[in-house]
Amino acid sequence: MSTQSVLPFGAEEKKLPRLIESLAEVCRELPLDEKVLIAPSRFVGHQLIEALVRSGTPWIHLRVESVRSLAHSVAGPAIAEEGLTLLSRAQALALIEQACAETLTSTSYFGELASRPGLHRAIQNTFDELRSAGISPTDLPEAAFGDPRKVLELKKVLAVYEAALERGKFVDRPEVLRRAVKALRESPRTLDSLHLLAGRFELSAAERELVDRISGGRLRTLDEDGPQSWAPNASRAGLFRALGEENEIRELLRRVLAEGLPFDDIEILATDPATYGPIVYELTQEHGVPCTFGDGIPATFTRPGQAALGFLRWLGRDFESEELREIVAGGLLDLTRICPGDPPGPIPAARELREARIGWGRERSLESLDRHVAHRAAEVESARPRSEEDEEDLAARVEWLGERLATAKAVRDLVRRLISIAPEEDGAEVELRAVARSASAFVAGFVRIAGDADAMASSALQGLFGELETLPVTRLPVAQAATRLTDAVRSLHVAADRPRPGRLHLGDYRSGGYSGRSHTFFVGLDSRRHPGSGLQDPVLLDEERRGINATLHPQELAMRGGRPAENVLAWKSCVARVRGEITVSYPCWNLLEAREQFPAASYLDAFRLVSGRSGADYSDLDCSLDAPAGFLTEPSRALDETEWWLSRVQDPAFSGGRGAQAVRAAYPWLEDGFTAETHRESDLFTAWDGWISDPAGLDPRTSDGSTSCSRIQELARCPYSYFLKRVLRIKPPEDAAADPTVWLSALQKGNLLHEVFRRFYADPAGVPLRTGFDRDWERMKEIALEELATWKTKIPPRSKAAFDALREDVLVACRTFVLREEAHCRDVTPKWFEVGFGRSRESTDPPGGPEPVQIPLGLGERFRLSGRIDRVDEESPDAYQVWDYKTGSSWDTADPKRGRGGRRIQDALYAQALEILLARNGRPGRVVKSGYFYPGRRGEGERYAAPLDVPATRQTLTALFDLLRAGAFPHTPTKEDCSICDFGKVCGSPELAADRAKAKLENVSGNPVLEPYRILNPS
């Protein structure tokens, strides 16, 4: 890196920009007069003065002002004397939001859009224009508006906003300008200073009047290179295109580095800084290139910005722990504030937060964490040596448990302290300023700062929240308050700066090109971005603006439809004022949407000048440009290691054309992945598909333990998922986070209903077993409501709506149950309920028992089965029916194909199990029917019972257990099986997994180990 050249505008280029020349002329002509340079902004003004210095022109008595700083200098003393406070844009926006909330209803003109932040900002901009033009709410002419409701609403909102300003003793920017103009009208200036307007930049009518009046007749507009003089510069431009915006900036940086250009001799001017700013920021950060940003960088790119957004989401979503977990896991918090000596790492802390299974809620958060800490402490206390452990192993395990306990305590302290700074709700509402105070305390006290940008963002965020704290009391729901502050954080930019030595600079072409740097890159010259659409202001259409101008003859309101033409002129003016080398580029491909993008008309104009072909069209341009810059480049121009590898891999000379092999040799994990994928892609069943070499203990026919119907059905549905879950014991992360509109999970709801149905028949013992709707409905309802209340205490619902929805579902299921039971019980008598056997944690009262049942498979083979039968009905003294309650839909069970291959085997197995249990209890009996009962809303009370076929069941079980004995766990060939699987992320695409599984099953001779699964899943 070098410092900027002393000779400005490139060593070869002697000609100064006309603006600098004319400023130099004035300084030479009137060296001792006081001169005030009025620039579009102070940043631009300082750049002009620096350029003047570098041109070798001596100057004295020259100072820089902007229109805003001039207005403040005039109106400021009176504002201070009256004790008024100047509002920031964020504060003014908050008042406008409040004015809209008070004024607009859902049926009014702007009502439907009232909650959208975009509307508030649009209204703010329009009000600024109206107020700058001296138009008060009462002035708005109704005749200028097509819909009378619109003008009435604008008047009302504007009046409420102005009343809030007055009440709070606030002034906003238009008011400062208005007061300054008024003061100058009343007391005209007779100053000696010469005011110099830095070119013909855009001024509103009020600003123009301020400039005219403050100069007291001594105003000179400096000459500049106007848009008409852009051609000589543009004709020297270099042109390129790139595959997407990121590659456009990558190519730019490659050129800078390849040519050894000093960073501080380069200015990047974008048509769309909102898109290019983040890309330039990320790439320059990644590659350690120092850079200044004219518009600053979004605060949300920094740790404090991201942490503040997470904190606001946490507050807004009723302390949803998953939101907090994300900011903890992201390393956004400074945990030394909680544990100064030995803070836990972010990942262990996030894990404890997840394992505390909080879910949501202020009280729940603290209770769950207390419970979790007690659980961790008990783990430490109760640690005993395991059979395979020696003392050293035990000590290591206890130490590890102790660390987890310490982390859990730290997390509890963190959450306790965060909750202590959270705003107190009064009813369902909270003061906006209280939420701002909380957010400010959070940023100041908990957020990690790791660099200048973080420090600046932290201070800017505290400033922003501090400003919002000073606003009048506004009460609103917490979620809404959090959304408003979130929107303010998203709009916050930090570290806006002018070009500095040693740094690249990114700016907007409308306010750029004044730095005097020798290399200017114009980026984003595609037709979508430039010159922009002529979309009108939705709050005040051009037609309405014309009507207002014609009626009131105020200082003119600008038309928005003319923006594209103005942007073209602004771009040409910028090209005209820069010196040195120019490069113009556009992204020709939209990488996100995978579609082509076309160059802007201005880009074609530049091409015509560069090529000297004034009649050239877009196809000439397309033929003449080089191939778009992309992710691949020459190795010598690579920005980083990834680009270097990519460039080498495509080079046939590299590694004898075996570039991919070289990459894999350099990265062994890639090699492993490649090997695995190659085997999965083949039609041979391999270790990478789920074939293990040591399946000892997995086959229930020879193992000591028992198995269950759900395990067998899991194996039948997809052996690979069984392998992940039951053999490797992989668990998907359990998120306590939940949809706020849903109270209980499907499993919890099923448990609740099972308990209701059990109590209906079995509790208290001796209730009538033949159901009658008229007699029993009220009792059933009472049981259901009691169970709902029990669950409500255990797991408080997120909202009343969530509770009501589930209550309704439960009552519908109960009503269906009683209605269907009335008919069903005409033929049978309900006999036993929740009959557990083996490992079941349910009742093991007779005919159940603590011992598993031994299910014979023929040829002397058998296996041990544990389980729980929901319900046994007596048809006759030795004939029984077995029923399983299902709370979902019946389509899965009723479809004979879905039961294929053992996916539905519980009915058959429970029928055999009951017969064994009855015999064991000395009262032999037959099961004549076994099936499923669907009382839930989606099951509509259906019953489904397939014919019992013992030989077929044995054949299916033998095939499944043969797979276990062989250690073969293929993926399912039926992609529908994946729809209820938790391991979708492991397998990627269900279609791909199914296609590969089919290919392996079809390879009969290559994969004999899959024969049992082939029998169960014929193609």
Ligand code: SF4
């Ligand atoms: S996603 Fe599909 S293939 Fe993969 S484990 Fe689950 S069910 Fe099997």
